[in-house]
Ligand SMILES: NC(=O)C1=CN([C@@H]2O[C@H](COP(=O)(O)OP(=O)(O)OC[C@H]3O[C@@H](n4cnc5c(N)ncnc54)[C@H](O)[C@@H]3O)[C@@H](O)[C@H]2O)C=CC1
């Protein structure tokens with residue numbers, strides 16, 4: 001069985017690649033990083049090490065890689081041969097891989113499934129839309145009849161790596177990969193470790209608005225407090241309490257919306273905060289806080305739960321507003337999106353930035369609460 005995986009980065013090698021290998025797949029990674037591509041082809045294997053006391057090591061074999069910038073025709077050929085196509089490149093990159101995916105799918109006759117493993121609601125659906133834009137109209141129906149784009153939620157913390165062995169990846173022991181079974185076309189891919197679900201929405205929202213909201217809060221509050229890493233941020237009691245209060249807000253609307261058991265959801269939150277504090281992982285704040293414009297988007301981890309809380313609970317969520325304010329204050333000079341946010345605030349003020357990046361309406365009480373929290377953080381810190 002052949003899997004073609006776009007993105008040989010942290011989650012690609014550290015999570016998806018390792019499960020594919022353990023399930024008996026040969027994996028062809030597709031990436032634009034020539035150093036990583038060359039190393040994979042030279043070694044033909046890499047190590048995945050668990051970030052816990054055991055330091056258990058898995059050697060992932062049966063791997064090769066293609067540089068899609070240099071050899072696009074090899075990528076198309078691999079997709080033609082593939083039994084499964086996956087991606088973990090980041091939501092903003094999905095449109096850039098769509099052309100090659102479309103070319104590969106056009107040349108196929110057999111069914112296949114394409115699964116995007118990104119931190120967003122509807123990643124595979126977005127990729128499908130972008131692939132269709134690259135496909136001649138007359139061919140779209142036939143391709144969709146033989147290609148599934150099931151949405152997915154992936155959860156495993158894989159920090160940036162600084163190992164001497166550039167292919168080795170240190171990962172947290174926990175993982176969850178939920179995939180929408182109802183959108184599969186043809187046979188279900190035989191990947192051990194996938195949790196098949198009939199409807200992904202509750203899984204992706206629970207994960208995105210707990211793990212990823214919580215992580216973003218730790219990063220943006222931590223940044224204000226001068227912390228360098230997530231576990232350092234969590235040693236600050238004020239930040240820990242603010243994180244817990246924010247996840248109480250997201251938990252309240254999630255329980256209301258999906259009828260989750262409230263006590264089980266509290267345990268889910270506690271487990272996640274424990275994962276953030278894993279002393280075997282050094283997770284830099286700039287990695288977790290990266291791309292604040294994406295994270296401030298109306299459907300992403302901060303603004304979407306705040307809007308849904310307003311709708312379902314009928315109140316304004318003060319801690320989510322504070323988290324959005326902290327994201328607006330994230331002024332890391334090496335992050336191009338943070339620089340753009342600061343530029344907008346500097347030129348046109350924070351209200352203009354809120355409108356531009358969150359698409360919130362000024363008449364929404366959440367808008368005024370974000371401005372208030374922004375000023376409070378500026379005056380008093382977190
Ligand atoms: N790192 C983590 O713990 C987790 C990450 N994710 C999601 O997985 C996705 C990837 O994240 P990471 O692996 O952390 O990022 P990463 O930056 O380590 O990996 C992304 C990879 O995509 C490659 N890439 C960029 N443009 C490309 C293109 N046009 N074609 C092919 N490859 C291209 C990059 O060279 C890089 O190797 C993101 O959506 C992230 O939200 C989800 C869960 C956990």
Ligand SMILES: O=P(O)(O)OC[C@H]1O[C@](O)(CO)[C@@H](O)[C@@H]1O
Pocket residue numbers: 119154155156157158211212213215216287288289290291
């Ligand atoms: O990958 P993103 O969406 O930029 O956000 C970083 C987040 O991704 C993760 O790496 C994995 O879920 C989390 O550690 C963090 O919440």
